Amino acid sequence: MKHRGRHRRRRRGRALRAFLAGTALALTATATLISASQATVTDSPGALERLTSSAESRPLRLTEELEPQASLDRLAKEMGRPVGVTTVLESADRGLRDAIDCTAAERRSLPVAPVATSAYCWNTDDTRGWQAGAITTSGDADDDGRWGANRVILSGWTRSGGPAADRGLARVAFVDANDPGNLTYTWVLLVVPVDGGRDYRPLTSHVSGMVWYQGKLLVTADDGDSNALYVYDMARIQRTTVTGDAVGRVRGGWSAHGYRFAMPAVGSYRMAGGADAPHPGSVSLDRSTAPDSLVAGEWTLDGGDRRARLWRYSFSPGDDRAGLLATDASGHVDADEVYGTKAAEVRGVLSYRSAWYVSRTADGARDGRGTLWRQDEDGAKAAQCGAEETHRCWSGQTESLSYWESTGEVWTQSGRVLFALPLASIEKSLGEELERQ
Template structure:
């Protein structure tokens, strides 16, 4: 684990922000591809309402379950040891397309106002496959405050197996994979797929993880993602990236080694956070929430994991947003702060912003109250989303110049991640043929709300 002072100001970060800002002109023209007839966006969700009752707090409690170290060590040894993030990036076999090489439909998915300063489209079949959908994003800006993992700037994008055209679900439905994107050269991004798996039989075998991957945060050496159906969280260790030596459709141990459904690399889960209150239920402040998305807040003390409740876009019920503090213990890097195996929310709120697809909490320098950016995605796949900034006193969203609506954010946007070093807010879009990974300066978002 790298040892660095937290929240250090770096001159190279300022220089990088200036360099990236210059690319904004290349994307401005993309906004003109958006039709002025887009939907008006949802009504204002108003201010955040604090949830302070014991029942509300109890519904958000998690129980930590870690896989025995012997099990993890056995699997790591049997599969030849950790290849590391660098090893995965060095074998990248896909290239992302820069915005100028994206199709018109892909560029049309970018935000209208504020416009993106960077945008990238996926390679080959990943751009159009209907079997896999991009759902979440996190970066080495979350992992470390200098924005790098080793010598690389890295973006992780979580995808889940979900075929909307299939008549019946298959055994692969809900499988989860992560694109490890080398973003060191902002003009030439490359990536490699890694399959998420879970150890079994004392580390002698593994099985595929099933998760909607609506949320994903890489903090220090751990990756935390939403579990299947949003009922809890799964934890992975970036120091246990393993190579599967057999290329076949099987997942797990086979006669001559290990296979991962055709993927060369796997990342095994090292634990989970489960809700002791039972199955999740949407729309009830006193029930266990179905977790929809995750992000990191480096401006809280200590750093915290932000979570949102999954809710329907057209629903009238309130959704919850809350945070869990990360542990500050040196032997618990990347894990949540626990008390005798339990994790409690540090704070929680209710919001009327239904259909949340992402949320971010950030406290501006000198401010005493966090600002919450919540991403609303409408039911229609042809309508742009809305990005609201909420506090306890109210909510604001950008107004589109073309039609004076609030539907200015990405088309089918999923997830939010703030890269502190560059000042960029990252998101991705999920609709087939309109999949874009993009960045917007948080300062531009705030300016659009004036």
């Protein structure tokens, strides 16, 4: 039985890859029809410019502010002993649809080139009124690609519809990815302790960036919460006791907008530049540096008068600060390197070795497609597709990119579609000269 199960999974994998390849061919045909009526767009952002002046790097300085231990202990005492990732996964009772079961409209969110090798769709009734955002995985958390015995994907969402009081709520889907043919998940609401740990409030922010590193989850914050990054502890997830729309302490116990779990922040990183500081629009993990680093990208409007910045911070090498950024004696975190890019409307950002991968939004594009650029200090290149060889071959709204180094896959999501493809296929789509680098 064990061997027959393995053969079934292999046959299913081959059938799925063939299906996704066929989808890509159909999308390519559509791109050909669209691009044939448009002029070729040469919108290359060019080479990255290394920025070395203090005027460029000083506003990127972070100040670490950790929640007092007494506050976290009080909350845990009131709510009950915290649980970890394994316990949350045991409650996963919702399922993602495989690519074959996605609608044609959903599959149009997939890139034309390079081709996705895995794809799943979220259910409409579970995501209506919510906006998809950041992605991170157990491939970020640990170099063996697992958290304990589990392969896990975390998917961030922000409440964008419904009652005004609910807008801006941030939640994370904990996806059990142990069986590629049966991805299941459950929701955890992101919250922030208040009143010395006697209560909590919702994190109100668009979740466009998220990195799970070692035992911590770092989440970008904007809009209602002005800190640059919030920090969560994967071993400090709290069970709720009341099912209701409220968030926090309520009559009879604790509520988290109807979800069974709430995750209280254990700290934050505030941008030193204040209200005018460039908040990270997207973040990801780079394991090719020593030490490992958090990379960030700044979102700017198309046609703006200055370059967007890409930069990185080092993670702390100390065991007593696992998952936190490296600070100086004053609790400050300075950017290790800063680059300028002419790529406007940057969404996802990823760095590996000497290359930076930047996804650009599809806003204003008639074909609804975005672009994935590979940039370094020598130049930029993107895949081409369609009769006019447009660079708009990527998915339109990928706000986050996450590299699962142990498998070689890049994971992202666009709308209700979660998908992955090998980093090697991205390189290959750019030409042999880049593939050899």
